[in-house]
Structure formats: C-alpha cells, structure tokens
Amino acid sequence: MTNNTKDIKQEILTLKTLIKQWNYEYHVLDTPTVTDDIYDSTYKRLVNLETQYPQFLTTDSPTQTVGGKTNSTLPKIIHQTPMLSLANAFNYQDLIKFDQKIKKTLSQNKIQYVCELKIDGLSIAVTYINGKLKTGATRGDGTSGEDITNNILTIHNIPHTLPTNINLEVRGEVYLSKEEFKRINTSQQQQNQPVFANPRNAAAGTIRQLDTTIVNSRNLNAFLYYYVNAANDNIKTHHQALQTLQTYGFNVNDQYQLCSNIDEVWTYVQKFEQLRINLPYEIDGIVIKLNDLSSYDLLGRTNKAPKWAIAYKFPAVTSVTKLLDIFPTVGRTGKITYNAKLEPVLIAGTIVTFATLHNSDYITTRDLRINDLVTVKKAGDIIPEVIAALIEQRTTKSIAFTKATNCPDCHSVLEQVPPEVDQFCINSDCKERILKSLIHFCSRDAMDIMGLNEKILQRFLELKWIKTISDIYKLVNLRQEILSLARFGEKSFTNLATNILNSKQNSLERLLFSLGIRHVGQKTAVVLAKKYLTLENIMQASYADLASTNDIGTIIATSLIDYFANPINIQLINNLQALNLNFYYLGKQHSQLLAGKTFVLTGTLSKSRNEFVTLLDNYGAKITNTISNNTSYLIVGENPGNKLTQAQKLNVKIINEEQLQIILKEVSKNG
Ligand code: IVH
Numbered sequence: 017m018t019n020n021t022k023d024i025k026q027e028i029l030t031l032k033t034l035i036k037q038w039n040y041e042y043h044v045l046d047t048p049t050v051t052d053d054i055y056d057s058t059y060k061r062l063v064n065l066e067t068q069y070p071q072f073l074t075t076d077s078p079t080q081t082v083g084g085k086t087n088s089t090l091p092k093i094i095h096q097t098p099m100l101s102l103a104n105a106f107n108y109q110d111l112i113k114f115d116q117k118i119k120k121t122l123s124q125n126k127i128q129y130v131c132e133l134k135i136d137g138l139s140i141a142v143t144y145i146n147g148k149l150k151t152g153a154t155r156g157d158g159t160s161g162e163d164i165t166n167n168i169l170t171i172h173n174i175p176h177t178l179p180t181n182i183n184l185e186v187r188g189e190v191y192l193s194k195e196e197f198k199r200i201n202t203s204q205q206q207q208n209q210p211v212f213a214n215p216r217n218a219a220a221g222t223i224r225q226l227d228t229t230i231v232n233s234r235n236l237n238a239f240l241y242y243y244v245n246a247a248n249d250n251i252k253t254h255h256q257a258l259q260t261l262q263t264y265g266f267n268v269n270d271q272y273q274l275c276s277n278i279d280e281v282w283t284y285v286q287k288f289e290q291l292r293i294n295l296p297y298e299i300d301g302i303v304i305k306l307n308d309l310s311s312y313d314l315l316g317r318t319n320k321a322p323k324w325a326i327a328y329k330f331p332a333v334t335s336v337t338k339l340l341d342i343f344p345t346v347g348r349t350g351k352i353t354y355n356a357k358l359e360p361v362l363i364a365g366t367i368v369t370f371a372t373l374h375n376s377d378y379i380t381t382r383d384l385r386i387n388d389l390v391t392v393k394k395a396g397d398i399i400p401e402v403i404a405a406l407i408e409q410r411t412t413k414s415i416a417f418t419k420a421t422n423c424p425d426c427h428s429v430l431e432q433v434p435p436e437v438d439q440f441c442i443n444s445d446c447k448e449r450i451l452k453s454l455i456h457f458c459s460r461d462a463m464d465i466m467g468l469n470e471k472i473l474q475r476f477l478e479l480k481w482i483k484t485i486s487d488i489y490k491l492v493n494l495r496q497e498i499l500s501l502a503r504f505g506e507k508s509f510t511n512l513a514t515n516i517l518n519s520k521q522n523s524l525e526r527l528l529f530s531l532g533i534r535h536v537g538q539k540t541a542v543v544l545a546k547k548y549l550t551l552e553n554i555m556q557a558s559y560a561d562l563a564s565t566n567d568i569g570t571i572i573a574t575s576l577i578d579y580f581a582n583p584i585n586i587q588l589i590n591n592l593q594a595l596n597l598n599f600y601y602l603g604k605q606h607s608q609l610l611a612g613k614t615f616v617l618t619g620t621l622s623k624s625r626n627e628f629v630t631l632l633d634n635y636g637a638k639i640t641n642t643i644s645n646n647t648s649y650l651i652v653g654e655n656p657g658n659k660l661t662q663a664q665k666l667n668v669k670i671i672n673e674e675q676l677q678i679i680l681k682e683v684s685k686n687g
Pocket of ligand 1: 100101102132133134135136137138139189241242303322325327
C-alpha cells in the first residue's frame with residue numbers, strides 16, 4: 017500500500033468508527049452528539065472513499081447496514097420486509113443524477129415522482145391482520161425492531177381497526193409537534209429531568225417508554241407514508257397507495273404532490289425549504305419516490321436503501337434569538353475565543369444555547385451587543401455561529417461589547433500583536449491553559465494516554481500532583497497517593513501507569529502534535545517527523561529550511577521557530593528527554609526487517625502490484641516476476657497462475673495476504 021492509500025484506509029476506519037458511534041447515540045441512546053449536517057457530510061465522505069477505494073469496503077461498514085441496534089429492554093419484532101433507509105441528495109445535481117439513473121435503468125424518458133415532506137421523527141412499522149392492529153415496531157437495525165405495540169395503540173391517529181378485513185403492513189413516522197415538544201421540555205425542566213435536544217429525540221424517547229402513562233401524557237402523532245407491497249393488493253402507483261391509506265383512516269401528510277419531472281420536484285423542494293419554518297412539525301428534507309410501483313423490483317435496492325426513492329436533505333439553517341451574554345474563554349495555546357450565550361433556540365431540529373463569536377474583531381465589525389436579537393447559523397460545523405444582529409430591532413437595553421483586557425482564568429494582561437486579530441494569554445502558569453494543554457497532550461490523536469481524561473487531570477491539577485506536562489510521567493511514582501482516591505483501585509492504577517509508560521515509546525509525530533505548537537496539527541507533525549526524523553533536527557532546522565518544506569510554509573515555520581525559542585518550552589523538552597521519551601520518528605523503523613527477501617505475486621490480490629512494491633519496500637524486501645530458488649515467498653490471491661505450481665516444485669513458501677500481514681506484524685514486533 018502506498019502512504020496515500022494507507023492514509024485512506026485509516027481515514028475510512030476512523031469514519032466508520034465515528035459513524036457507528038453516532039448511529040448508536042442517535043438510534044439507541046436518543047442523544048445525538050453531532051448535527052445532521054456533520055453526520056451527512058461525514059457519511060458522504062465515507063461513501064465517496066468507499067466508492068473510490070472499493071478494496072477497503074467491508075460488510076460491517078455503516079454504509080452497508082441500516083440504523084442502530086435495538087434497545088434490549090423491549091422485545092423484538094422481525095420485519096417481514098426489511099425496513100430500509102433512504103439515500104440522500106443534498107443539491108439539485110444529486111436529484112438530476114437520481115433521475116438519470118432511474119431513466120437509464122427503466123429505459124424510459126417520462127417518469128412521475130411523488131414528493132413528500134420528510135418528517136423528522138422515528139420510523140415505525142404497523143401490521144394489521146384481518147383488519148385488526150396486530151403489532152407496532154421501531155425500525156431497529158432494519159431487520160428487527162423493538163415491539164412498541166402498546167405505545168402505538170395510544171396514538172390516536174393510527175386506527176386500531178381498518179374498514180376492511182385485510183392483512184396490511186404500513187410504515188410511517190412518529191413525531192411530536194413543535195408545540196408539544198416545547199410543552200414536554202418545560203415540564204421536564206420543572207421536574208428536574210433532562211430536556212430533549214429536539215422533537216425527534218423526544219418522540220423516540222417517548223415511543224420506547226415502558227410506562228404507557230408517560231406515553232399517554234405526551235401527544236404523539238404519526239404520519240403514514242408507505243404501504244408495504246402495495247402492488248400485491250392491485251395498487252399501481254405510490255400516489256394511489258397514499259390515497260388508499262387515507263381512505264383506511266390513516267393520517268397521511270396531505271402535502272404530497274405528484275410531479276411529472278425532476279424540475280417540478282425541485283420547485284417543490286424549494287417551496288418547502290421556505291415553508292418549513294411555518295409548519296407545526298419539524299421536517300428535515302423532502303422524500304422523492306417513483307410513482308409507478310411496477311418498476312420498484314426492477315430498480316432494486318442497495319444493502320441500505322431502495323433505488324426508487326431518495327431523501328433530499330435541507331442545508332444548514334439560521335434562526336433568530338436573543339444574545340444574552342458575551343464571554344471569553346482561553347484555549348491551550350492561550351488564544352482567547354469569545355462566546356455567545358443565547359436564549360435557547362431550535363435550529364434545524366436541535367436546541368442551541370451557545371455559539372461562537374470567534375474574536376473581538378468579529379464582534380465589533382458586526383456591532384453585536386448583549387440583548388440584541390441575533391441570527392445564529394448552524395452549518396457544517398459542530399459549533400453554531402452568530403452571524404449578525406438585527407440592528408433595527410435594537411432596544412435601549414442593548415449593552416455595547418467591551419473587549420477583554422485580561423485572561424478570564426488567570427487575569428494576566430492579554431497580548432495582541434497587530435495584524436493578529438486574536439488576543440493571547442501569555443502566562444504559561446495559567447491554570448486553564450495548563451488543563452487544556454494536558455487534555456490535548458493525553459488525547460487519543462496525541463500521546464493517547466487512556467485514563468487521563470479531563471476530570472482526572474483536573475483533579476490531579478487541583479491536588480498539585482501535576483503542574484506541567486512532564487509531571488504526567490511522574491504520576492507512576494504516586495501509587496499510594498492515587499490509590500487513596502475514591503474509585504481508584506490497584507487495577508486502574510496499574511492500567512494508568514502502563515498507559516503512561518507505553519506512551520513514552522510513541523513515534524515523534526505524536527509527541528510533536530502533543531506539544532500543542534500553534535499551527536502544528538496532526539498532518540503537519542507527520543510531515544515534519546518524516547522529513548527531520550528526530551526532534552533535535554527539527555529544533556535545529558532553520559526558518560528557511562522549514563518554510564521551504566512541502567506543506568509547511570511561512571506561518572508554521574514562524575510558529576516552530578517561536579516555540580523552540582521559548583526557554584519554557586526548551587525546559588519542557590529537556591524534562592521529557594530526561595524521562596526517556598522517544599524523540600525519533602518510528603514510521604520507517606521496520607525498513608530493513610525483511611532485507612534480502614524476495615516475494616512473487618500471483619492471482620488476484622486486494623492491492624495493486626505497485627502497492628505491494630511500496631509496502632514491501634518499507635521492509636527492505638523486493639518483488640520479482642519469476643519464481644526461482646531465491647524466492648522467499650509466493651503471495652497467492654484468487655485464481656493463481658502457474659507460478660503456484662512452480663513454487664510448489666521449488667519448495668518456495670506459499671502464503672496468502674492474511675499470512676503476509678501476520679509476517680509483517682511479527683517482524684515489526686521483533687524488530
Ligand atoms: S419513505 C423504503 N417517506 O426518513 C422507504 N421516509 O432518511 C421508506 N422519513 O427511514 C422511507 N418522512 O424514517 C419515507 N415521507 C417519508 C418520510 C420518511 C420521514 C424517514 C424514515 C426513513 C428516513 C430516511
């Protein structure tokens with residue numbers, strides 16, 4: 017694998033882990049930690065990478081499965097027809113592609129679509145036997161969901177009995193109106209219970225309640241939008257299916273519209289992007305479904321979604337709310353960030369109470385004042401942002417912003433060097449700065465010291481067991497003291513000590529990133545470590561040499577020179593060296609571990625020949641084309657050629673890719 021594909025593989029792995037975690041938080045815990053926009057863009061990035069690099073696509077990828085796992089406290093119901101999700105569209109172009117694909121597969125030029133509002137709730141499946149409601153279930157993982165029949169029965173617009181004695185499965189969305197959501201949250205607050213982040217989570221939390229009295233007290237609603245296997249009941253179109261559901265007494269959202277081309281679909285999308293704010297319930301997009309049911313089978317599905325429908329997701333939105341306060345915070349580099357405390361406001365389905373104001377310039381150029389009404393944007397960023405004040409609506413209560421002169425934590429005088437817009441706390445003893453740099457140093461992408469989380473670090477700081485980064489490595493000598501703390505047993509101390517000691521062996525790029533040098537992120541740290549190989553070399557590098565390095569440039573070079581010119585930083589580095597931390601780049605440490613070995617490839621393998629050349633070159637091994645007595649290993653893939661017979665004749669070791677990985681791991685371990 018080349019370095020590039022290695023990075024891609026790593027990125028795919030990271031994205032998969034992230035999305036799985038988010039799915040779990042969203043579907044199982046009902047507590048999302050990221051906005052839909054971030055989820056969608058991350059998901060899209062994963063889909064793109066997997067499409068471009070199919071060799072890294074695995075069946076356990078969240079792109080290949082649906083939703084989250086079910087909550088184990090409720091019994092399960094198997095879905096007779098899998099409950100799929102929908103592919104997403106984010107712009108007009110995506111809709112055009114969707115339309116073109118359908119037309120190509122069906123060899124048709126004229127196609128009708130049904131547009132519906134995408135209700136932001138929780139999907140449910142309800143079955144009827146002989147016209148009587150039999151079961152109600154959540155989607156779960158798409159194959160089986162939770163049995164929520166009792167709670168479904170409390171939803172007044174889901175009929176218990178149908179006007180005909182048919183067997184039917186119908187799917188839809190359980191939701192809470194915006195008004196009901198507000199009421200529930202007020203009541204939660206009054207009872208000192210956690211408030212729900214958005215109506216979707218409140219609906220999900222309610223429908224999975226074991227206590228039906230709670231469910232009864234919250235006015236859940238449902239829109240039904242899918243008649244499962246409608247074609248079997250002689251229904252020809254989705255439009256007709258929706259009408260049939262209406263005649264059966266189901267609550268079908270009446271904004272659905274038949275469109276005869278994708279431009280009509282786009283008009284509908286734009287119309288509801290404007291109108292969504294006025295709807296009494298939350299929607300997060302538009303669902304577009306092919307009208308003709310007889311084409312559904314022909315189009316088929318992916319593992320995750322049918323190909324006859326798509327969900328257009330609305331982009332980031334803004335809301336207006338009151339700016340209650342402006343306050344600065346200090347980060348690990350000493351940089352001051354100004355923050356806005358807001359009157360809680362629902363934006364794109366999530367309650368926002370804080371937003372960033374960046375720096376003082378940002379506030380003054382926009383003339384933002386406390387008590388102003390402000391527009392807040394939630395975009396592809398976790399942190400919402402205040403964009404502007406509604407100056408015409410300003411009252412006499414507005415309070416002009418005053419720029420901080422002192423650090424909010426240590427109160428030392430802030431520094432700002434024009435043309436820099438940022439102010440800095442330059443007191444290296446500032447507690448908040450120290451805490452944040454310790455958190456960064458121990459974090460997963462940095463030195464990865466599991467067990468030293470924010471809370472513990474804060475505690476150790478308070479106890480004065482740590483004052484600076486190098487003190488982390490002295491914690492291993494504080495066994496008695498640490499064991500005296502509540503919730504610290506022998507085992508957790510041993511684990512902590514092992515993690516601390518192991519981190520001493522980290523490769524240079526991790527250490528470099530951990531130091532928290534301004535502008536030196538993870539990628540820059542790798543570039544520097546690969547080029548200079550030791551920390552000493554980096555410290556001695558000239559500005560010109562640093563600045564002329566690919567991907568480095570003048571800003572990073574200046575920052576590095578400044579950092580290493582500061583005696584406090586030099587003291588830290590000396591301390592770390594005295595504690596025996598590794599200062600070398602280990603990425604190529606294994607370079608000669610397979611020196612002199614020759615490999616031959618045969619059959620279809622997961623990587624290209626070039627990638628194998630690069631991979632084995634890292635270990636000092638070569639790839640040749642023909643089997644001889646000098647060949648160390650033959651790597652076989654699917655459908656091997658006659659090199660396999662030759663290798664067998666010459667007693668050459670024959671391995672597959674998995675065995676190669678084991679060999680590489682083994683030699684790296686021993687090397
Ligand atoms: S159709 C096989 N129609 O959006 C097709 N889904 O992102 C099933 N949703 O899982 C879905 N409103 O929970 C459909 N009018 C609508 C919808 C809708 C909301 C939800 C549903 C689905 C998710 C996909």
